[in-house]
Amino acid sequence: DQQVKQNSPSLSVQEGRISILNCDYTNSMFDYFLWYKKYPAEGPTFLISISSIKDKNEDGRFTVFLNKSAKHLSLHIVPSQPGDSAVYFCAASAFDNAGNMLTFGGGTRLMVKP
Amino acid sequence: EADIYQTPRYLVIGTGKKITLECSQTMGHDKMYWYQQDPGMELHLIHYSYGVNSTEKGDLSSESTVSRIRTEHFPLTLESARPSHTSQYLCASSDSGATDTQYFGPGTRLTVL
Numbered sequence: 001d002q003q004v005k006q007n008s009p010s011l012s013v014q015e016g017r018i019s020i021l022n023c024d025y026t027n028s029m030f031d032y033f034l035w036y037k038k039y040p041a042e043g044p045t046f047l048i049s050i051s052s053i054k055d056k057n058e059d060g061r062f063t064v065f066l067n068k069s070a071k072h073l074s075l076h077i078v079p080s081q082p083g084d085s086a087v088y089f090c091a092a093s094a095f096d097n098a099g100n101m102l103t104f105g106g107g108t109r110l111m112v113k114p
Numbered sequence: 115e116a117d118i119y120q121t122p123r124y125l126v127i128g129t130g131k132k133i134t135l136e137c138s139q140t141m142g143h144d145k146m147y148w149y150q151q152d153p154g155m156e157l158h159l160i161h162y163s164y165g166v167n168s169t170e171k172g173d174l175s176s177e178s179t180v181s182r183i184r185t186e187h188f189p190l191t192l193e194s195a196r197p198s199h200t201s202q203y204l205c206a207s208s209d210s211g212a213t214d215t216q217y218f219g220p221g222t223r224l225t226v227l
Contacts (some may be wrong), residue, residue, distance in 0.1 A: 042220050043204050104224075
């Protein structure tokens with residue numbers, strides 16, 4: 001049972017426009033959410049995170065929105081740049097006896113066209 | 115941002131060979147992790163460690179083993195490589211803080227012929 005889902009395997013956006021990547025989760029115990037960016041043959045790079053006590057967190061061109069009632073989060077990139085082309089993973093964690101283990105979604109491949 | 119290193123970056127090896135994938139971090143993080151990722155798929159946790167002499171198996175069953183003798187070092191070993199082990203192996207570490215944000219190394223792309 002996949003607890004974190006990214007239903008769009010790919011997204012194509014024109015340079016300068018907004019990119020919106022979506023993520024849904026099912027575990028109501030998740031209290032911390034992260035977005036990672038991954039280039040081929042490289043490890044994921046941490047982008048931005050949000051705690052469940054917030055509904056928005058912004059860092060430069062990247063903004064993450066959290067809708068707890070809908071169990072949905074999204075990453076907005078504006079303006080999109082060709083260098084943003086990568087696979088984006090959302091991840092969620094819930095503190096338990098094992099600590100904060102991350103559960104990852106399947107990823108969305110973003111292509112930003114010049 | 116954590117400094118975390120993995121070697122080798124790429125490895126092509128024959129069936130039956132023993133291999134060790136190295137992972138080191140210089141941030142003094144207590145927790146370290148190994149993930150396996152196939153192209154287009156999600157990351158699967160195969161091993162993790164809370165600290166020295168602590169190792170646990172992750173969600174995905176793996177024939178690999180790990181050790182944690184030093185805080186900064188978390189090597190992964192395959193005693194007898196098989197083609198089914200072909201994958202990308204990602205190492206990560208995190209501090210024991212409230213959020214446990216994980217920072218990843220560059221990965222090792224393993225191909226077993």
